[in-house]
Amino acid sequence: MVATHADIDLETVAQLSNGSSGIATSALARSPAVKGAVVLATCNRYEIYGEAPHADDVEAARAALVGQISETSGLSEQLVSRSFSTHTGPDVSQHLFAVSSGLDSAVVGEREIAGQVRRALITAQQEGTASAGLVRLFQAASKTAKDVGAQTALGSRGLSIVSVALDLAIDLSEETDWSKKKVVVFGTGAYAGATMALLRERGCRDISVFSSSGRAATFVATRGGTALDGDTLHAAVAAADVMIGCSGSDTRVEAAELAQVRAGSTQPLIAIDLALTHDFDPAVGELDGVELLTLESVRLAAPQEQAESLAQASAMVTGAAQSFEQEREARSVDSAIVALRRHTMNVLDAEMEKVRARHGCTAAAEEVEFALRRMVKQLLHVPTVRARELASNGQQDDYVAALETLYGITVEQPAAASKAECPMDHSSLTASPLQGAVNLQENEARRNSA
Template sequence: MQLYALGLNHHTAPLAIRERVAFQPERLDLALHDLTRGSAVREAAILSTCNRTELYFAAEQPQHAADWLAGFHQLPLNEVAPYLYAHPQRDAIRHVFRVASGLDSMVLGEPQILGQVKDAVRRAEEAGTLGTLLHKLFQSTFAVAKEVRSTTAIGANTVSMAAAAVNLCARIFERVSDQHVLFIGAGEMIELCAAHFAGAGPKSMTIANRTEARGQALASRFGAQTMRIDLVGDMLPRFDIVVSCTAAPLPIVGLGMAERAIKARRHRPMVMVDLAVPRDIEPEIGKMDDVFLYTVDDLAQVVDAGLESRQQAVIEAEGIIDSRVDGFLHWMQARDSVPVIRALRQHAENVREAEVERALRLLARGGDPQQVLEALSHGLTNKLMHGPTRYLNQAEGEQHADAGRIVRQLFNLPPQQH
């Protein structure tokens, strides 16, 4: 059984492709069960965010996974394949360690991805697709991410996607404090954005969410108002900044809605930030003269230019990850050896039981105890040495020297004297 990682991310695929293979939260359990149906894939977890869709799985061969990913989303494989990467065991382990540590993120060192990985693991565990191998992998992943964040400066001065959204708006408006902000959704990313915008002190903040209770809970934290999500179209002209991040399968803000809003605003500009995958805001809106529309890919252009100062931290983090990859592979190799160790110990136990039984019979017949013990020890020695001795005698050519070295190492024999 081997570990594999297969997927695409913001490095390999544009947003238009990423949103087509993103998994809706309500279909994730179905996807996990479908992926592990049959014997090809034994264990699986799916990580699906705005920047990446990745399958982590245990299988004998990885070929099935790419076909499955395209098929599940009803896409021709040739449309997806150019953007996919497939990592075999060592590379897969290293990849998930780097992802969780924030080294593979659009914003280097951002912490949100670790929570997203933990959510993916929780969903796989609840779906029953997280076996022993993946469970150990992700426990190691979380430990590595914690070590990287606590012992390096990888997270120092990190500009999150939420902070980048505020920076974008500050480029368009002279003062964010004069603007009215609408958040569509109430998930983790909206919560982060609300926290960053609250720091800029806008005139008002409003949260529109399908679940009213969740929207109110978030609004109460930041002194924001709430609004029914079905009123977004009517109320849109009142807002200068719109930040949207939901799990809706179809756009919430359409072109016609935006055109009506701009007309009602008498062409005062609006900033729209779409952090959702699939997109919440129709891409055509970005062509309007008075709307500045930004997607998750655009945010990469406005992150803080602090990468150079963090390069030493990256080197340190990569060193930690490489070391922990070796450690995890050692655990996997030791795990593979367990059946052999058990068989060897059982063989030795069978030999011991047979010799002890033979010695007891001799003693019961009145045999001399010293001679019986001598026979017992010789019997154990001969039977336990039979396998290694035959292995040495049957080795030929170059294998003979290798056999000698292996046996010397196994039994901790002194070096051969020349």
């Protein structure tokens, strides 16, 4: 199930992703049609990869996921269902491999998404929602992304949502030297880390960090910069040339509050809001002396990649997806082959017990066993080869059904393996961060007592 910037507005994507961290666990508990689930939630996409026990269960699994998302987001099931497009079968691997390689991003070729895909799988494994099939899918997607980054020009560009946003900021500034700019970063998540690294690369030395969760001091300890709290935030924002929102928390900088903090200042301010749920009130862009850049601004300004690089990357993604599907189909009959072999060998062992009971452990009995085992091996050769051939044509279910019909063999499916992490810092408060340290301390104490 896929909801992205390419199909719906970012506000709807943000609403859908409310409560995303518990969706997979809840869906598994809600319906037996959901065998496994991995959630990929980023700044401009909300995707849920699910595995159903059988093809007939796909619609029931989708309905369970839609119902759970409706409950957590507060949106109607009809709206949720319309907002998601659904991929099944080989289309799933093709889509995820393209996503992880940056081909489906607002900034084509961006490398941040590969890490987000990796973290989504890790989180699902920690929560016990990643089935064995989904683990293999996501691992293959990560390998494909790595290959695309290493073997095409897309990886060498080093483009990202953050880098394009910083380029836009320079285009809007009279001062193009980052070493002379004062920057305030909101958030301590993965995007905040990427932002800090890029600012350092571009020569920025005056970087302050605020986090409503109080993690700023820990964050800057390994990255440099100055940690802000409720007492020091106002002064830092008042003197800033650029402020960058990367937290995606429930609080945001309101236009009226920013106007009050910046009252009397003639210093232009560029506000870069990279949070899907908005760290900055959209009305901030209407204030005198303030330029507001959003994810939509970044998407529109993202450079188009060269056709040759895109074609090469797309071909790699398609080839990798096809190879994955072929391996998956071949693997899907492994359990059936094992079941047939086990059934046949059990019959052989039973017959040999009768031979030994009658003739003892004699040379004649050993010759009989050797001959029978060789015969069984020959008899199993054709069914095994045929299983592989059927799997390669997507007919593995026919093979399994035949075993059940002819031999009464029940084929056991492989056991499942053991929260998608948005790159934003999702710690939340009930008030704007510019309202000071009092609310920060109250909410921190409330979280600690919870």
